[in-house]
Amino acid sequence: MAEAAAFQGTGPSPARRWLRRTLTVAVGAPLLAGLLHNPTPAQAAADTxxxxxxxxxxxxxxxxxxxxxxxxxxxxxxxxxxxxxxxxxxxxxxxxxxxxxxxxxxxxxxxxxxxxxxxxxxxxxxxxxxxxxxxxxxxxxxxxxxxxxxxxxxxxxxxxxxxxxxxxxxxxxxxxxxxxxxxxxxxQPEPTAKRTQLTYLWPLISSAHISADTASDEQQSAVFQDDDLAEELRPGGRLDEMVSLGKDLPVTWVIDPDLLASVDAMAKGYRVKDGTGHAAGTDANRELAERWLGQLEAAVQG
Missing domain, CATH: 2.60.40.10 (Immunoglobulins)
Structure with missing residues (x-):
């Protein structure tokens, strides 16, 4: 104890300092190597x-x-x-x-x-x-x-x-x-008779065509902004093609009610804006509307 107290008070001798450094290198190096080559479980588990x-x-x-x-x-x-x-x-x-x-x-x-x-x-x-x-x-x-x-x-x-x-x-x-x-x-251990089924949605939509005006004739005919809807209904037009293709496909029809109302109004007789007034729609376009409604009704049966 006296010897320890003496060294504590005066500091280690040169020989003791040399011995301490030697022990640190000799013992510490293997310990450090072990830490580097033997990672902890968390380190070993981590993605490297x-x-x-x-x-x-x-x-x-x-x-x-x-x-x-x-x-x-x-x-x-x-x-x-x-x-x-x-x-x-x-x-x-x-x-x-x-x-x-x-x-x-x-x-x-x-x-x-x-x-x-x-x-x-x-x-x-x-x-x-x-x-x-x-x-x-x-x-x-x-x-x-x-x-x-x-x-x-x-x-x-x-x-x-x-x-x-x-x-x-x-x-x-x-x-x-x-x-x-x-x-x-x-x-799935056992096969099932019925598998998950998919359906394809087949949309029939168009932009708005009827204006806010109403004709003053007896039928109070609808007034269309233009005749663009008739172009979509004629053979080869977009809406005509959608019905022609969809009738032979296992699809679920998604139909805009406004489109049906517009085509129905065209079939009953309509007018088209013409400058500051409006003129009667053509009989040919009314027939196109009637024809398309009939084709659609047949296509969605069942």
Missing amino acids: PVSRTVDVAIDTLTPSAPVEGDTVTVTGTLTNRGKRTITDATVNLRVGPRMDSRSEIDQVARRKGFRSDSDPRPLDAPEIDVANLPVGVPRDFRISVPVSELDLDDEGGVYQLGVSLSGQTSDARWDRVLGIERTFLPY
Whole structure:
């Protein structure tokens, strides 16, 4: 204790300072090296540039929504974007777990490189051996696995499906994930008789043609701004083509009531603005309106 107090009061001797520096270098250097080469779990889980060395592209996934008994096949390409040839590599599938919300799907879609805390473990089989993957040379791959070996839940759902490549390089002789790509696998254990159906909306619309004026004749005929509507109704016109094409298609008609009212007014007899007044519409245009209304009525039956 006396010796310690003496050194505390007068400061360390030159010999003790030399010894302290020597111990710091001898002991501290291995500790520092250990920190650099043994990252914490959080660091190991994080996405790193190394896991983006290989560009894994998924080109096809068939069937897109497998059922029990199917075989899932994934094809794509591998491209080494690094600076050294990759050796002793394997291509693996990674499936699961089932995703229960849109936010989970969004999180998976935003990921780039590999994350050990989020990406599932690779399947034991099948896997593809890649002896060498030179820089910049695309390599095609094809990998198939029965649905029964994907360990999917019986109730079905949407699963994360990833294709990863693990391998070595001349400057790092240990296996690590060098590239990964993800997609989504909808799984439905049993096929259903009725699938989701789509419909195409077929709009019949036009700009306004009737003015605010009303003719003073007995019928109080509608007064049109111009005769442009008749051009759309005649054979080859826009509205004529819409009805002619739509009648043979499985579409849902979306019809502007104002258009029907305008064509009906034209068919009953109308007038057209002419300078400061207005003149009677032509019989030919009235016949066009009647003809188009009849064609439309036949087209929308059923």
